[in-house]
Amino acid sequence: GAGVSQSPSNKVTEKGKDVELRCDPISGHTALYWYRQSLGQGLEFLIYFQGNSAPDKSGLPSDRFSAERTGGSVSTLTIQRTQQEDSAVYLCASSPTTSTDTQYFGPGTRLTVL
């Protein structure tokens, strides 16, 4: 079956612009996670959704970052007024439930802020 998909695969933007990153989880997966992978650093957790609600937003680096999920499926991560330090690969993962341990990752969106 289809895995986790993310779009766009690459995004180049200018400092100060807003960007939206999209994640389409595996069909039927109720839990959805966003991570960020910066050069030379490990993946860091940003936020997770159980259904449409986000019980844990503790990893969002600043109030410029927000995310939503509609219909228990697609999620959008929005970064407002982008800064150069936002440049990274943004990865999305899904699992059948939050108590199911295995998370399946998408290919990521590479964001470059000039």
Add this chain to the structure above:
Amino acid sequence: EDQVTQSPEALRLQEGESSSLNCSYTVSGLRGLFWYRQDPGKGPEFLFTLYSAGEEKEKERLKATLTKKESFLHITAPKPEDSATYLCAVSILTGGGNKLTFGTGTQLKVEL
């Protein structure tokens, strides 16, 4: 604070030369330890989950083991296609959710 440390950062092996990657962790209460493989430009691919000390899992040339403080990923007679970055991650016992804390990975290169 939960911490995951992987070593070595990079490893170069000859084809057929077995070795082990290490993942040491410090967490308040381990729920599970995960190994992923990541190829350049791709998302992490799930390999194993380990839950308790003494547990072992195998897949082809890979075997993962777990103790109370660390996990090892043993690679037996590696092939060039095993070249990738191997990531270790932990999840902890909390009220809800299953966010993963990752190490920075071991970059493995297997040469002919």
